[in-house]
Amino acid sequence: MKVKFLGWIASLAGRREMDVAVETPVQLKEILPFSLRERNIIVIVNNKPGSEETVVKDNDHVTLMPVISGG
């Protein structure tokens, strides 16, 4: 499973993306290197909105994005 970190979330994660082997489906929070609680972060799982409770499995695509304002 691939997780992409966009914008300042890449700094938080210390990387821009992460490959994780997920043998059995788990909640996203189980594999993230930081908590999403009290952070304003957009979670996209397979192009749909999600949360840290979303159950993810191998071959899923997860993107964590900041809420931004535009130029």
Added chain:
Amino acid sequence: MHGWNGQILRVDVTKKKSSVQSYSKDFALKFLGGRGFAIKILWDELPRGVDPLSPENKLVFATGPLTGLPVASSGKIVAAAKSPLTGGYGDGNLGTKAAVNLRQAGYEALVIDGKADNPCYIYVEDEKVEILNAKDLWGTGTFTAEDDLVKTHGKTAGVLVIGQAGENLVKFAPVLSQKGRAGGRPGMGAVMGSKNVKAVVIKGTRDIPLFDADNLKKLGKEGYNDIKGKESYEFWIRQGTMMALEWANESSCLPTFNFREGVFDEAKGIDGYRMEELKVSRRGCPNCNMQCGNVIKDVDGKEAELDYENVGLLGSNIGLGDLEQVALLNRLADEWGLDTISAGNIIGFVMEASEKKLIPDTYQWGSVEDARTLMEEMAFRKGFGDTLAEGVKYTAAHIGGGSEKWAMHCKGLECSAYDCHAAPGMALAFATSSIGAHHKDAWLISWEIATDRSGYNKEKVAKLIELQQLRGGVFESLVSCRLPWIEVGFSLDWYPQFLKAATGEEITFDDLLIVADRIYALIRCFWKREYPDFGRSWDMPPERWFTEPLTKGPFKGTKVDRDGYKKMQNWYYEMRGWDGNGIPTKKTLENLGLSDVTQTLNI
């Protein structure tokens, strides 16, 4: 009165006279400043049907009660007038030392009227106002003109200036300052040019009257520290708005090939990380500790200041994936005084028209040379550029062939850098923006992506109105930059505290939202006064988003559903208290304290 100087400076360049107008606290509380002052002045003083490029149009530069104070990102000014591009209300804000200086000179606003016999510039130093000869400045770019004016008047002076595009009445020429700050997309620079005014130079040496200066200083310092302590701050300083390039591409909303697609294969060549490799310095507005102007050297070795909007339109939208080449176009637009968003939008349109053989000349996607040629022709109104200088709506009507469907604008103002095939709420945001398709009023797309981007529902419409109130109403009238709030999470709770310390008034956020609604309704009425047929048919996004689905990326096949869009339009009008045609009702106007407006419009 505290917080406001209570004075508007008026300069009539025909009569070469200036005067100072006082205004009441009631006026200040009802319209706040910035956009609020601008629309009230333009509504009250412009005759219906005035030619935007005639001496009778008025150019308003307006600040607000937070402008120039030692609080977060408060160095901004609104430039407003009847727009020569759209024929409706037009405005925009820019960061500039002129904003701070205007307030310190003792005024919240400067209103320029008439037309000078010869090129001139206006010099303001506190109560001293002079109209000076600009013969030697006329015909120069904004960088050269500002350098000359700073040499003459000193580094502390704030300068608002137009380039050759403004002089040549290019209808999307903005006003510029500090070599890269631009505002007033719908032709505020052309209005300035039509008055033969090359620049405004302002020096202020007085104190802004404050209710509790010590507390304001304390709050301001705490606010700046709060911003610096945010988790996202360090990355913001690295990339600023340029981080949005990757964000938009990943979300399928990066304008690509004249908004045909939302993803660009060469996005990595123009994104924030590429910018970091090339970055040489950073610029920003006064009173800001999260400066967002990232500077790189362009292919000619000259410094260019980049932000997301410019790169989205002058990069992916024209198929150009080399950031140093994009920077060249960006720098030339800033020097000549062209709006980068409209310029990139129009270049993309021309490249598509060329591809479809609707025009005789060839302009290739991704060719920096072709883009540069088109931009120069626009700025100097040479050849085909004379048509392009009228905007994309006019150009499409001129060349025909069905191109109106992919002329990407709302109400005549070219779309800024968000493709909306897969973001119907953002399409409604563009279409109901008070100046045309600009992102400033309601950047719904982030919320939409986070929740339900394919939905057509009331929650989305309610969020759109909330964002319009905050962004297009509150921040544009305070006048203060919205970026600390949305980009690093600076709490909105700070603003009533700042206002209390500055003005002594207990102004709640609910009060501010009512002011925002008043401003929005009055702008709506301004459009209606100019165009008797103004109404719901004007609140439509470009036809392309309804009829030509995306052909690439994760949202391949997606387009905006027309019926769903119309439902949201109906909810939007209902929630705003406007009638089914999108005109504020008599009751709404009366509730907002705008009873006089009902008589003018016969509502």
